[in-house]
Amino acid sequence: MSREIKSVAVLGAGTMGTGIAGLAAEKDCKVLLLDVSMEAAEKALDRIVNGRPLAIDTPGKEANIELGTLADDLEKIADYDWVCEAVIEDVETKRKLFERFEPLRKDGSVVSTNTSGIPLRDITAGMPDRLLKDVAVTHFFNPVKIMKLCEVVPGEKTDPDVIDAFRAFLGGVMGKGVVNAKDTVNFIGNRIGCFWMLKGLHAATDARKAGLSQERIDALMSAPMGLPPTGLYGLIDLIGLDIMDFVGKNLAVNLPQGDAGLPFNKFPAAEQAMLDRGQLGRKTGGGFYKLTKLDDGSRKKETFDLDAGDWRDAEDVAVDATADVVLADTADGQFCWDIMGATLSYAADLIPEISDDIVNVDRAMRWGFAWGKGPFELLDTLGPKAFLAKCRANGTAPKMLEVLESAGAETFYRKDGTEFLGLDGQYHPVPAE
Numbered sequence: 001m002s003r004e005i006k007s008v009a010v011l012g013a014g015t016m017g018t019g020i021a022g023l024a025a026e027k028d029c030k031v032l033l034l035d036v037s038m039e040a041a042e043k044a045l046d047r048i049v050n051g052r053p054l055a056i057d058t059p060g061k062e063a064n065i066e067l068g069t070l071a072d073d074l075e076k077i078a079d080y081d082w083v084c085e086a087v088i089e090d091v092e093t094k095r096k097l098f099e100r101f102e103p104l105r106k107d108g109s110v111v112s113t114n115t116s117g118i119p120l121r122d123i124t125a126g127m128p129d130r131l132l133k134d135v136a137v138t139h140f141f142n143p144v145k146i147m148k149l150c151e152v153v154p155g156e157k158t159d160p161d162v163i164d165a166f167r168a169f170l171g172g173v174m175g176k177g178v179v180n181a182k183d184t185v186n187f188i189g190n191r192i193g194c195f196w197m198l199k200g201l202h203a204a205t206d207a208r209k210a211g212l213s214q215e216r217i218d219a220l221m222s223a224p225m226g227l228p229p230t231g232l233y234g235l236i237d238l239i240g241l242d243i244m245d246f247v248g249k250n251l252a253v254n255l256p257q258g259d260a261g262l263p264f265n266k267f268p269a270a271e272q273a274m275l276d277r278g279q280l281g282r283k284t285g286g287g288f289y290k291l292t293k294l295d296d297g298s299r300k301k302e303t304f305d306l307d308a309g310d311w312r313d314a315e316d317v318a319v320d321a322t323a324d325v326v327l328a329d330t331a332d333g334q335f336c337w338d339i340m341g342a343t344l345s346y347a348a349d350l351i352p353e354i355s356d357d358i359v360n361v362d363r364a365m366r367w368g369f370a371w372g373k374g375p376f377e378l379l380d381t382l383g384p385k386a387f388l389a390k391c392r393a394n395g396t397a398p399k400m401l402e403v404l405e406s407a408g409a410e411t412f413y414r415k416d417g418t419e420f421l422g423l424d425g426q427y428h429p430v431p432a433e
């Protein structure tokens with residue numbers, strides 16, 4: 001049975017629900033958007049039409065959206081092809097909602113949860129077979145309209161035609177870059193991206209002791225690595241220390257034993273103190289950085305000096321370096337090795353645990369975290385053999401780097417990026433996006 005998605009019922013009209021509903025409405029789908037109250041649903045529609053960024057570009061397309069409440073209008077999902085759950089990140093809340101809507105949806109409809117990292121099996125444990133065959137994770141990134149990535153994760157019993165339907169709709173109609181992920185904690189993008197941030201805070205603590213300023217740390221973790229200009233501390237300011245703490249707690253419970261991320265689920269002392277006093281990031285008016293508008297209209301940027309425990313004027317630091325600094329024998333190089341070397345090693349060790357191939361990993365990091373190059377593309381820039389030699393000198397040998405060495409290969413991609421190295425040591429054509 002092949003399935004086609006033309007309409008979507010979005011359950012939960014928060015940040016992600018409004019983003020998904022707005023994009024689907026823009027693409028001329030019929031949308032039902034439900035939340036806990038009519039007031040919440042109406043506020044969501046206002047954000048879709050007037051928010052920043054606008055969830056709908058074409059005025060009038062909001063007419064494709066019908067609003068309602070989870071209490072009074074849930075039975076309307078019977079008219080929709082896709083039921084997309086996007087309520088708060090709490091397994092019991094999601095499970096209760098799934099149990100309520102499952103008997104109400106029509107045969108042949110598909111279901112997804114937009115969880116950031118709760119395993120699908122935990123959300124659907126013990127639920128009817130009809131649901132288990134029709135359900136997947138569709139993990140969009142925020143803002144939905146702008147971020148290209150959508151990770152699609154099947155459960156153990158999910159029908160392949162459900163995944164085909166999601167791929168066709170999300171890629172073809174919604175214009176997303178679909179990545180195949182597995183039902184492992186935090187999927188691909190957040191597994192690697194959150195390792196980079198949480199391990200990064202610890203690496204940066206050591207780097208500060210070696211004399212690097214916070215601004216230098218962020219300057220190194222942006223342009224030289226092909227990463228967004230926010231760097232490490234700037235990105236965490238954007239996300240919020242409370243969210244990162246929540247992520248760390250989820251990882252502590254769900255990472256497999258022996259995972260290299262386990263030692264970094266808790267913050268270093270200075271960041272824990274920030275969390276404890278509610279200095280969470282941009283949403284609380286300042287975290288690691290603070291921007292203040294002055295009377296003359298200009299903006300003053302201050303840095304919260306983690307070691308002094310006080311605010312000071314932000315330094316302007318420009319770093320003239322390329323990704324090769326990761327292998328350099330300098331204080332900058334030591335820090336870059338600590339964070340990027342560890343992150344690239346981590347990614348190289350997670351095949352096939354989180355992805356069957358390197359292509360989906362690279363796409364997840366480019367499309368979800370705006371990295372200029374994915375981990376394996378970066379390794380090709382550094383030279384995988386030189387990187388492996390440094391890993392060995394530090395007592396590790398990440399799996400995909402050993403595969404590359406055993407295959408006698410020089411790089412993970414060849415022929416202008418049209419072929420990639422598989423876990424089997426053979427090159428394969430890179431699948432179309």
Ligand SMILES: NC(=O)c1ccc[n+]([C@@H]2O[C@H](COP(=O)([O-])OP(=O)(O)OC[C@H]3O[C@@H](n4cnc5c(N)ncnc54)[C@H](O)[C@@H]3O)[C@@H](O)[C@H]2O)c1
Nearest residue numbers: 012013014015016017086087088089093114115116140142
């Ligand atoms: N915000 C992000 O950057 C992001 C990115 C990817 C995935 N996610 C995931 O998407 C989901 C939604 O996140 P969000 O950021 O939109 O959250 P949000 O807090 O903005 O919205 C959550 C919605 O759930 C509703 N809600 C609260 N309690 C409820 C209950 N008991 N029953 C039913 N609905 C309830 C709220 O009214 C709200 O509209 C979460 O699973 C989150 O982890 C978030």
